Amino acid sequence: DQQVKQNSPSLSVQEGRISILNCDYTNSMFDYFLWYKKYPAEGPTFLISISSIKDKNEDGRFTVFLNKSAKHLSLHIVPSQPGDSAVYFCSRGSGNTPLVFGKGTRLSVIA
Amino acid sequence: DAGITQSPRYKITETGRQVTLMCHQTWSHSYMFWYRQDLGHGLRLIYYSAAADITDKGEVPDGYVVSRSKTENFPLTLESATRSQTSVYFCASSESRGFTEAFFGQGTRLTVV
Numbered sequence: 001d002q003q004v005k006q007n008s009p010s011l012s013v014q015e016g017r018i019s020i021l022n023c024d025y026t027n028s029m030f031d032y033f034l035w036y037k038k039y040p041a042e043g044p045t046f047l048i049s050i051s052s053i054k055d056k057n058e059d060g061r062f063t064v065f066l067n068k069s070a071k072h073l074s075l076h077i078v079p080s081q082p083g084d085s086a087v088y089f090c091s092r093g094s095g096n097t098p099l100v101f102g103k104g105t106r107l108s109v110i111a
Numbered sequence: 112d113a114g115i116t117q118s119p120r121y122k123i124t125e126t127g128r129q130v131t132l133m134c135h136q137t138w139s140h141s142y143m144f145w146y147r148q149d150l151g152h153g154l155r156l157i158y159y160s161a162a163a164d165i166t167d168k169g170e171v172p173d174g175y176v177v178s179r180s181k182t183e184n185f186p187l188t189l190e191s192a193t194r195s196q197t198s199v200y201f202c203a204s205s206e207s208r209g210f211t212e213a214f215f216g217q218g219t220r221l222t223v224v
Contacts, residue, residue: 006153032210043201043215044154089154093209098144098169103153 003027004090006102015111019077023090023102026071031094035064035075038087038104047088048075080109114138117202117216124192124223132187132219134202142205143185144213145169145177147198154201160185161208192223 005024013019023033031052036044050057050064050073057064063076077084087106093099115136124130136143144159146169156169158177166177174196176188185204189196199220205213 034212036215041218043203043217045215046212049212091154095208095210098142098156098159098209099213100156100170101146101154103151 003100004092004102006088006090006105008105009103010106010108012108012110013080015082015109016079019075019080019084019107019109021075021077021088021090021105021107023073023075024071025073025092032092033064033066033073034091034093034099035062036089036091036101038089044089077107080107082109082111085109115202115204115214115216117200117219120217120219122219122221124221126192126194126223128192130189130192130221132189132200132202132221134185134187134216136183136185136202136204136214138204138214139182140204140206140214141182142208142213143179144203144205145175145185145187146201146203147171148201148218149198157187157200159208189221192221194223197221197223 034049035047037047038044048059048062050066066073085108087104089104090102091099118133145157146154155171160166160179199218201218202216203213
């Protein structure tokens, strides 16, 4: 049972505009949601996280929103830059469970 | 330099052969993980370890063996490689099981022919 779902395999955005990446999750066992970014031929790198007790977390151009009633979280990148082009993975975990990842969304930022 | 390193970066092996992928971390993190990345599946957990001599199965453990005799090393062995195990393998380490960030190695691209 896939516990985090990223339903959009790819997304194209123009440079300077907002990128919105989405993730849905099932059940509510897990406490933390983390976004990772992955470039080709490299390992995933941590981007930003949010605890289930919060609704929003911001770090520079990156903001993650958590809608617990809809079991949905989203990553906003504003403004988008060509260097943001990568695969983004949504993940969730807790003190009792390792990180479970979604299938990823490939973001292409077009100059 | 502190970090997590995987070796080899690339490996081609034949069906039925045993192959071991190495992972070494210098942070003294308690937890270490092995994931595989496949098109259409994202990252799937194979095995993880909470400490030396403590290991646990993940989502896709069949055909793999792990050991952790030292905190800093977490090798992954394919006992008898199959074509379905062709994948990119990532090792990661973390201070916790799942509520803090995990740091990933650069990956090992394994091809089973």
